[in-house]
Amino acid sequence: MRWAFLLGLLAAGSMIAGEKDRQWTVDDVLLNESARDVEISPDGRFAVWVKSVMDEDKGESIANIIRTDLTTQTDVPLTRGKDKCSSPRFSPDGKFIAFLSDRVSPLSKAKGRSATKTRSRKKGDDDGKTQVWILDLSGGEAWAVTEFARDVQSFGWAGSDHLVFMAQEEKGRYEEQTKEKKDTSNLVEDDAHEPPVRLFRTDLAGKTTERLTLNKDRIEWFAVSPDGKRAVTHHQQNLRHAYDGRSMPTTELYDLETGKHDRIFTGKFDLAGVRWKPDSEGFYAINHFGNAIAGEGPFVGEVHEFTVKTKEAKKVDLGWERGLAQQDINGSAEGLIVFRDGFFALLTNGVTNKLARFTFAEGKWKRDLLTGEQVKNIFGLQASRDGQTLVYAHSTSSQPTRWHTAKIKESAVTEAKPIMKLEDSLEGKTFAKTEVVRWKGALDEEIEGMLYYPHGYAPGKKHPLVVMIHGGPHYADSDDWQDDWAYPANLYCQRGAFVFKPNYHGSSNYGLKFAESIADGKYYDLEVPDIEKGVDHLIAKGLVDPEKLGVMGWSNGSILSIALTTHSTRYKAASTGAGDVDWVSDWGNCDFGEAFDRYYIGKNPLTDPKRYQDKSPFYKLDKVRTPTIIFFGAEDRTVPAQQGWMHYRGLQQAGKTDVRFILFPGEVHSPKKLVHQRRKVTEELAWFEKHLFKTFVEKSEVLREDSPLARLVENGKAAKDSGRFGLIVKDKLIPEVIPHQGLLVGRFEVTAAQYAVFDPKWAIEKGRDNYPAFGIKLEQAKAYCEWLSKHTGEKYRLPTEEEGGELYTETDGENTLDHWAGYTVNPDDAKRLTETMKNLPGAAPLLREVGQFGKAGDKATPRDLGGNIAEWVTTKDGSKLMGGSADQPADAKQKDREPGEQYRGFRVVREEKAKK
Numbered sequence: 001m002r003w004a005f006l007l008g009l010l011a012a013g014s015m016i017a018g019e020k021d022r023q024w025t026v027d028d029v030l031l032n033e034s035a036r037d038v039e040i041s042p043d044g045r046f047a048v049w050v051k052s053v054m055d056e057d058k059g060e061s062i063a064n065i066i067r068t069d070l071t072t073q074t075d076v077p078l079t080r081g082k083d084k085c086s087s088p089r090f091s092p093d094g095k096f097i098a099f100l101s102d103r104v105s106p107l108s109k110a111k112g113r114s115a116t117k118t119r120s121r122k123k124g125d126d127d128g129k130t131q132v133w134i135l136d137l138s139g140g141e142a143w144a145v146t147e148f149a150r151d152v153q154s155f156g157w158a159g160s161d162h163l164v165f166m167a168q169e170e171k172g173r174y175e176e177q178t179k180e181k182k183d184t185s186n187l188v189e190d191d192a193h194e195p196p197v198r199l200f201r202t203d204l205a206g207k208t209t210e211r212l213t214l215n216k217d218r219i220e221w222f223a224v225s226p227d228g229k230r231a232v233t234h235h236q237q238n239l240r241h242a243y244d245g246r247s248m249p250t251t252e253l254y255d256l257e258t259g260k261h262d263r264i265f266t267g268k269f270d271l272a273g274v275r276w277k278p279d280s281e282g283f284y285a286i287n288h289f290g291n292a293i294a295g296e297g298p299f300v301g302e303v304h305e306f307t308v309k310t311k312e313a314k315k316v317d318l319g320w321e322r323g324l325a326q327q328d329i330n331g332s333a334e335g336l337i338v339f340r341d342g343f344f345a346l347l348t349n350g351v352t353n354k355l356a357r358f359t360f361a362e363g364k365w366k367r368d369l370l371t372g373e374q375v376k377n378i379f380g381l382q383a384s385r386d387g388q389t390l391v392y393a394h395s396t397s398s399q400p401t402r403w404h405t406a407k408i409k410e411s412a413v414t415e416a417k418p419i420m421k422l423e424d425s426l427e428g429k430t431f432a433k434t435e436v437v438r439w440k441g442a443l444d445e446e447i448e449g450m451l452y453y454p455h456g457y458a459p460g461k462k463h464p465l466v467v468m469i470h471g472g473p474h475y476a477d478s479d480d481w482q483d484d485w486a487y488p489a490n491l492y493c494q495r496g497a498f499v500f501k502p503n504y505h506g507s508s509n510y511g512l513k514f515a516e517s518i519a520d521g522k523y524y525d526l527e528v529p530d531i532e533k534g535v536d537h538l539i540a541k542g543l544v545d546p547e548k549l550g551v552m553g554w555s556n557g558s559i560l561s562i563a564l565t566t567h568s569t570r571y572k573a574a575s576t577g578a579g580d581v582d583w584v585s586d587w588g589n590c591d592f593g594e595a596f597d598r599y600y601i602g603k604n605p606l607t608d609p610k611r612y613q614d615k616s617p618f619y620k621l622d623k624v625r626t627p628t629i630i631f632f633g634a635e636d637r638t639v640p641a642q643q644g645w646m647h648y649r650g651l652q653q654a655g656k657t658d659v660r661f662i663l664f665p666g667e668v669h670s671p672k673k674l675v676h677q678r679r680k681v682t683e684e685l686a687w688f689e690k691h692l693f694k695t696f697v698e699k700s701e702v703l704r705e706d707s708p709l710a711r712l713v714e715n716g717k718a719a720k721d722s723g724r725f726g727l728i729v730k731d732k733l734i735p736e737v738i739p740h741q742g743l744l745v746g747r748f749e750v751t752a753a754q755y756a757v758f759d760p761k762w763a764i765e766k767g768r769d770n771y772p773a774f775g776i777k778l779e780q781a782k783a784y785c786e787w788l789s790k791h792t793g794e795k796y797r798l799p800t801e802e803e804g805g806e807l808y809t810e811t812d813g814e815n816t817l818d819h820w821a822g823y824t825v826n827p828d829d830a831k832r833l834t835e836t837m838k839n840l841p842g843a844a845p846l847l848r849e850v851g852q853f854g855k856a857g858d859k860a861t862p863r864d865l866g867g868n869i870a871e872w873v874t875t876k877d878g879s880k881l882m883g884g885s886a887d888q889p890a891d892a893k894q895k896d897r898e899p900g901e902q903y904r905g906f907r908v909v910r911e912e913k914a915k916k
Contacts, residue, residue, distance in 0.1 A: 022430045024494050029483055030054050030677055033422040035066075035403055036380070038391055041090050044384035045070060047391050047405070048078070048088040048097055049420060058082050059674045065099055066420070067137075070389065070405045073419045078135055079142065085133075092226065093160040097135045098145075100152060102128055132165055134204070145202050146209070153197065154221065158228025158256070163202045164212065166219055169195040189239040194218070199231060201256065212256055220249060221273060224256075225280040230308065231256055232264075232274045232283065244594040245293050253311070262311060270299065274306075275338040278385060282307045284316070284343060286324065286336055291516060296595035298474040298508065298515030301326070303336060303345070316358070319367055322348040322511045325379070335379070339387030348509040350448050351436055351479045352376040355413070357387070372413030374404070377480055391419070395481035397434040397450050397489075400426050430455045432493035436479065439537035442505060442529040443517070449534060450477050452489045452499035464497040464548035464692055465538060467531065467564075471555035473506035473600075474515055485677040486554045486577070486670070491685060495693055498544055504530040504560070521602030524615065528563050546570065550692040551626075552684070554578055555639060555669065562647065565628060566620040573691035575684045577631040578639040578669055581618040581647045584609070589640040621650035627658040627691040631680055633667030660687065700836040702829040707822030712845060713836060733757050734792060737910045740862055741806050745799070746907035747862050748850040749773070749869055750784065758787050765842070772869040772905040774844045778879045781872045781906040788908065795911035801880065803909065804873040807865055808883040814853050814867025816890040820846055825889035834887075844869075844902040846886035862907070866890065869905040870897075 037050040047070055052063040065078045065088045079085050083103035090097055130151040133142045146152050148167050155165035171179075174193050187193070197218040202209045213219070217235045224231045231254045237247040251271055254261040265271055270288040277283060283306050290299035300323030303316040318324075325335045325346035335346025335353070342359035355375045357368045380393035380403075388408050395401040403420040406413045432452040441447035454463050468487045470477045483490055489499040503510070505526035506518035518526050538544045550573040553561040558579025565574050580586045584605045587593040597612075598604050605612040613619060628651060632644035641663065648661035662683060664676040671677050690696035703710050733754055737744040752764045755773035759780075762773070781798060788796045799807060817825050821833060837846075851863040867884040884890050885899040 022428055024429060024488075024491050026678055026681055028425050028429060029488050029491075029681070030485060030674060031056070032400075032425045034401070035393070035420050035422060037087055038380060038382050038403070039089055040070075040382050040384050040389065040391055042092060042094045042385065044386070044389050047382070047419070048090065049403075050086055050088065051077075051420075051422070053423075054674050054677075055082055056674065060672055065097070065135075067097075068419050070391070070419065073417065073421075075421050087154065089155070089157060091157050091160045095137055095160065097137060098155060098157065098163060099133055099135070099142075100130050100155070101133050101142075102130045102151075103133075104128055132163060132202070145204060150195075156222070156224035156231075157226075158201065158224050161203065161205050162228055163204065164222070164224045164228070164231060164256070165200055165202065166197060166222055167200060168197045168218075171195070191238050194239060199233065199254070199256075212259070213254065213261075215252075223274045223276060223283070225276050225283075226278055227280040229256055229280065230254060232285075233261075234271055242592045242595070244598075245296065245592075253308070264306065264311060265304075265313060272301070275336055275343065277338060278340050281309065284336060284338060285313065289323075290512060292519070292599045293595075296592050297519060297599040298506065298512065300324075300348075300512045300515075303343075316365055318345065318347065318356075318358075320347045320354075320356075322509060324348065325353045325509070335381055337381050337383045339383050340385050341387060344381060344383055344387070344390075346378065346381060348476075349376075350509055351450060351477065351503070353378065353478075355381070357408070357411070368411045370408070370411055370413055372406070372416070374406075374416060375413055379480065397452065397479050397481065398431045399481065400424070400431075400483075401481045429490070430494070432490055432499070433457065434479070437500075437534070437537070439534050441533055442526040445505075445514075447502065447504065447530050447534060448510075449500060449502035450479060451538070452493050452501075454496045454498060455490075455494050456496075460542075462542065462545040464495075464550065465500055465535065465544040466492045466497050466688065466692075467500045467502070467535060467549070467551040467561075469531065469551065469553035469557035469560045470501065470503070470507070471553065471557045472508065473504070473518065473527070473556045474508045475556075476503045476507040476509040477501040478509070485681055487552075488681055491681070492688070495689070495695070497548075497550075497693070498538065500534065500538060502531050502534045519599055519602075521611065523600040524560075524563050527560055528567055531560065531564065532568070548572060548692060550574065550688055552576070558639075562617050562628075565624045565626040566617045569623075569625040571626045573688045574626045574628045575631070575687060576628060576647070577680070578633065578636055578644075579630075579647070580616075580639055580643045581621070581650065582616045582643065583612045584616070585642055585646065586639070587612070589637075589642055591637045618646055618650055621647070622654040622656065624651060624654070625657050627687070628660075629684060629687040630659065630661045631671075631684075632661075632663055633669060633671060634663045634665045635667060636669050638669040658691070700832060702821070702825075702832040703836050704822040707820060709817075709820035709822070709833070709837070709846075712820070712840065734788070735908050737908070738860065738862065740860075741803075743799075743803060744910040744912050745807065745862055746909070747859075749864055749871065749905050749907045751850055755784060758784050768847075770849045771847050772850055772864075774847060774869055774905050775902045776872070776905045778872050784906075785908060796908045797874075797911060798879075798906060799871075799873045799882075799909050801873050801875040801882070804871075804882040807862070808871070809865070814864065814884055814890065815846070815848050815886045816867040816884045817846075817886065817888055818890045819853075819867070820886065825891070827889070827891070827894060830889050837887075844886075844900075847903070848886070869903055870899040872904070872906040 031054050033053045035049050038047055040047050047068045049066055050063045051066050052061050055062045062082045063084045065085050067076045067078055083101055085099050085101045088097050088099040131144045131146045132152050132155050133144050135142045149170050150168045153166045155163050158164045196216055199212040200209055201212050217237050220234045220236050222231050222233045233252045235250045241247050250263055251265045252261045253264050272286045272288050274283045274285045285304045285306055287302050287304055288299035289302050290297055304313045305316055306313040325348045337344045345356050347354045347356055355370045355378055359366050374394045377394050377396055378392045382391045390406045393401050393403050402418055404416045405419050406416040434450055434452050437451045438446050438448050492499050508515055539546050549571050551561045551564050551571050552575035554577040558576040561574055561576050562579050565571055587597045587605050601615055630644050630647055632641045634641050651659040664671045735750055735754055736747045738747045749772040752771050752773050753769040756762050756764050785796045854863050865883055868886055870881040870885040871883045872879055873882050885903040887900050887903045888897045
């Protein structure tokens with residue numbers, strides 16, 4: 001499924017409203033903490049959960065486990081560090097927590113328990129592999145209970161002393177031989193040699209691990225019963241199923257004591273998960289019901305009740321055509337949470353959900369739609385065993401996510417209290433006002449979406465509009481918090497724009513008929529007019545300036561954004577991330593190309609190549625006039641990066657509009673690394689500021705933000721000199737000379753104050769008496785030496801080229817362009833920096849007071865030989881400039897540096913040999 005992967009940004013351009021601390025930046029979104037993987041303890045007193053945050057040093061997200069007291073709302077960190085921890089689960093007796101982690105640690109003993117062992121391996125083979133870890137809640141460090149060469153994929157408690165887990169089988173002879181040969185070849189879809197994924201059980205008391213299944217296929221997910229006696233397993237039959245769906249997964253019910261198993265849910269079922277009843281006598285199965293053969297099309301979530309004794313399943317009538325809602329935040333397939341007497345279900349309802357409680361009495365199911373202030377915007381739901389305590393996440397599209405605990409009284413959610421303390425970088429920020437908007441779409445049906453208002457919106461004024469299109473297509477934008485790297489709505493609202501998120505035909509949450517309406521060749525036919533009619537609706541309401549429209553999306557959102565740019569020229573800027581342009585290429589290269597394309601396009605390209613050509617935007621790219629920026633993960637197999645290349649080349653070679661293409665190495669369908677997420681949002685903002693908002697001010701790519709030069713450019717003046725040498729030449733109107741390399745040479749460059757004694761007409765800028773005399777021509781330097789010689793009775797002159805070869809060698813730590821830029825400057829960067837400095841105020845603004853660089857207190861060495869101002873020397877044939885200068889790099893390879901005219905000065909030599 002082409003999900004948008006909404007997981008959860010340099011704020012360039014003008015800000016619209018509010019104080020500075022209310023303005024949004026890139027890091028307000030990317031570095032905000034979040035909570036997920038919540039579970040309530042068996043006694044209902046605590047919740048464990050995972051706190052995730054993007055770590056700036058590591059450059060990717062880290063996750064640790066927290067325990068929260070639901071009564072006192074106090075948090076206790078259970079793990080720390082920069083590893084990833086996930087899936088915390090209480091043992092049935094509540095004494096332990098098991099979790100998954102990729103932490104690297106020696107297997108250790110704790111509380112008389114030790115890690116179980118499977119097979120001896122070389123030290124370090126398990127480094128970085130995900131294993132199951134245990135925490136004793138009475139105290140002590142966590143210890144690993146698995147030691148597999150491959151990642152443990154998931155686990156479940158089987159009683160309080162056993163864990164059942166799922167992992168790929170360890171290496172066989174074929175794989176070992178391949179490794180010994182250093183053969184990195186990849187035989188595609190090699191079912192015969194792809195190791196099976198099986199179930200294993202660890203006895204924590206006996207410290208042993210046993211293999212529970214000998215299946216030859218790969219288990220995709222499993223669920224173990226609370227008593228640990230049975231497990232439901234879901235099996236992938238072959239490696240090509242994702243591509244063409246011709247071998248549907250199977251579901252087995254295992255007796256973990258005998259190893260016997262029965263196939264269940266045969267026929268047209270696409271199970272997404274099961275939830276065992278507390279008594280272990282049955283479970284609820286969540287089925288994705290739809291008409292797509294391969295499972296890559298739309299569906300509605302339905303519930304089937306399975307009884308172990310009879311091995312029969314009965315569909316539960318939810319009384320809700322649109323089916324179950326999804327709960328991505330907890331990693332669960334759908335919003336179904338079991339308690340002792342029934343289950344809670346989140347039911348889809350367009351941009352909001354409904355929370356229902358189902359109980360079985362008198363031979364039938366009873367449904368109560370729960371009421372309460374927050375129930376429309378609940379997700380991440382968990383419940384205690386008695387069904388009286390809830391933990392859930394709540395948000396709206398204009399209110400960030402907060403976690404709460406609440407009680408169930410009759411049919412109401414009451415006594416809601418916030419829990420889970422997170423560092424909130426969004427506190428005090430301005431949030432866009434939002435509302436649900438509705439209009440008539442392609443089939444004259446009502447279409448729904450979310451509208452975000454500009455920050456500081458004033459009625460009566462028309463604003464730009466940025467259309468943000470969700471992925472999927474079987475997905476929907478809801479009235480919940482969604483600002484992230486893919487769709488940072490508030491960053492655009494801050495720039496004075498409306499943000500529009502339409503739930504076009506094919507979206508989820510509106511029933512199966514609506515979701516399947518774009519199948520069998522209707523792909524694009526309804527979604528594009530839906531979106532266009534929504535934009536027209538906002539223009540007709542007088543909210544939107546029709547001359548200032550932009551569009552963006554990721555995955556299927558990108559596909560539709562591309563289609564809009566081929567359909568209309570009215571969009572002034574587009575951002576497309578991981579979007580298709582050529583469906584034949586997608587069919588062959590996408591991991592599920594046949595399944596997806598056959599369902600939505602209607603046939604495959606071998607039987608109807610013309611249909612694929614007609615549907616492909618690639619053949620219409622010569623019509624595009626919208627400046628487009630393209631993003632792709634280089635390793636993407638959901639929408640392969642070849643699509644980005646074709647999109648880029650098509651627009652580039654057509655030559656009708658601007659295009660920019662950015663690849664993220666090592667990334668798949670969505671960027672995970674912080675540096676890539678930052679690059680995406682920053683580049684995207686700049687693109688829209690340039691082409692849509694017309695507020696873009698180009699920033700020099702060679703100007704380091706924390707450099708002295710950046711501060712000079714920003715403030716219009718240099719930082720004040722440190723004064724650590726005091727007023728070095730104050731009242732010294734004759735240059736000070738010191739012995740150096742057999743000469744009496746000026747300790748400093750001739751200063752402005754000294755030169756002004758010679759030439760009273762030479763103006764000294766206020767406060768720059770002790771700066772070098774600058775803008776000095778050769779004739780002026782020679783004339784000064786002659787005047788000084790006559791005035792003092794001593795012979796002064798300029799250094800010769802030979803003497804300069806010895807003098808002007810010290811360049812490190814001097815006042816050169818490297819100092820101002822904050823890095824080693826090459827000739828190309830120097831040219832770009834020169835452009836940046838063109839509008840700096842004053843003459844020679846990069847100069848500093850003489851003697852400010854070098855070792856403090858050193859009176860025996862001439863200063864500023866390698867920087868500040870270039871100095872005149874005499875040659876056999878005339879003269880030249882030597883030494884570094886503030887406007888030139890300290891580049892030893894560059895022999896013919898040409899300092900600017902204002903960065904030329906001199907120092908003197910006195911004609912007298914230094915005494916030994």
